[in-house]
Amino acid sequence: MLTANLKPTSQSPLYILGAGAIGSLWGAYGYQAGADIRLILRNQQTVNDYQQHGGIHLISAHQTLVSPVPADYPQSISTPIQNLLITTKAPQTMDALSAIKPHIAEQAVFLLLQNGLGIADQIRQEFPSVTVLQGSTTEGCYRQSGFEFVHAGHGHTFIGATGGSGIRDFNALDQLAASLSFPPLNVNISNDIDAVLWRKLAVNCAINPLTVIHHCRNGELLHKPKALAQMRQIVDEILAVSVALNRTHWLTNLHEYVENVAKTTADNRSSMLQDIEAGRETEIDAITGYLCQLAEQHNINVPLNQEILAEIKRLSREAKH
Numbered sequence: 001m002l003t004a005n006l007k008p009t010s011q012s013p014l015y016i017l018g019a020g021a022i023g024s025l026w027g028a029y030g031y032q033a034g035a036d037i038r039l040i041l042r043n044q045q046t047v048n049d050y051q052q053h054g055g056i057h058l059i060s061a062h063q064t065l066v067s068p069v070p071a072d073y074p075q076s077i078s079t080p081i082q083n084l085l086i087t088t089k090a091p092q093t094m095d096a097l098s099a100i101k102p103h104i105a106e107q108a109v110f111l112l113l114q115n116g117l118g119i120a121d122q123i124r125q126e127f128p129s130v131t132v133l134q135g136s137t138t139e140g141c142y143r144q145s146g147f148e149f150v151h152a153g154h155g156h157t158f159i160g161a162t163g164g165s166g167i168r169d170f171n172a173l174d175q176l177a178a179s180l181s182f183p184p185l186n187v188n189i190s191n192d193i194d195a196v197l198w199r200k201l202a203v204n205c206a207i208n209p210l211t212v213i214h215h216c217r218n219g220e221l222l223h224k225p226k227a228l229a230q231m232r233q234i235v236d237e238i239l240a241v242s243v244a245l246n247r248t249h250w251l252t253n254l255h256e257y258v259e260n261v262a263k264t265t266a267d268n269r270s271s272m273l274q275d276i277e278a279g280r281e282t283e284i285d286a287i288t289g290y291l292c293q294l295a296e297q298h299n300i301n302v303p304l305n306q307e308i309l310a311e312i313k314r315l316s317r318e319a320k321h
């Protein structure tokens, strides 16, 4: 049973861990909607810089929205964290949570809104009394500089309780979705969030690493014969893993679905490509790495995904030097 609502109240603000593009989107629109929100930044210096900047500057439809959302760093948090929206990138999550561990309430509710899979299970192991919900968003936002972000594309956000969470209280989830729908953001519940996350994983496996390997925008993958053939093989391998997991009903028309995402996001430079170019860690372990791990557990061969995992890790190491 869901024991608490992830809902900002005067007693328990909504904390946001990972105030980058997505976290700042919810932070800024939440602040404008009058919600009690607090950002958790890395350290005192980041909070000072942020305050000097005057808060989050969010550019949307050629207007700049300035939102001085209150901000803490781990040592300055003074109220127990009951409600936490986590929007760090997958590999940053456990370190970020470990820094705020002493402040996390026993019955806290976390909503993990990020790409990739496997992190929710790690959180449940580390914080067994906490309720972990998951979400997936197609909102598009990027950092222009410092604390300035651009809301580049409106999308949809689905949240829900995964099979692993044991939660079936959809009424409370509905309220939670409504309480996070700060205009213009639109959050809905999915009665089958596992399927939503699995489809998103498939899209991320089939598009993101290939944009790095072929050094191109999403849509260009469809016009490069080698990239298109690889995209189709990646999807075939995901389908093989899905059969072993008895999840085929989640993946109807997966080839068409993935190719359509590449088409509708044709001009996008994937976050993985941007991470590599900036010498940042990628989310490959929570995307292709997660798929390969599942495949190994079920004795399924996924040679292209394994090859791609190794190649992205190699390129990532190279880019950092």
Ligand SMILES: NC(=O)c1ccc[n+]([C@@H]2O[C@H](COP(=O)([O-])OP(=O)(O)OC[C@H]3O[C@@H](n4cnc5c(N)ncnc54)[C@H](OP(=O)(O)O)[C@@H]3O)[C@@H](O)[C@H]2O)c1
Pocket: 017, 018, 019, 020, 021, 022, 023, 040, 041, 042, 087, 088, 089, 090, 092, 095, 096, 097, 099, 113, 114, 115, 116, 137, 138, 139, 140, 141, 142, 143, 271, 283
């Ligand atoms: N951006 C989009 O349009 C979009 C769309 C759909 C899904 N997503 C997914 O959403 C997730 C977040 O993406 P994003 O684009 O918002 O990434 P991002 O801009 O890199 O934001 C992550 C933020 O987490 C912060 N962080 C990392 N470790 C921290 C720590 N220990 N303490 C406090 N803050 C910490 C980072 O700070 P530093 O900058 O100091 O590292 C950064 O500000 C990813 O999984 C991404 O794939 C993004």
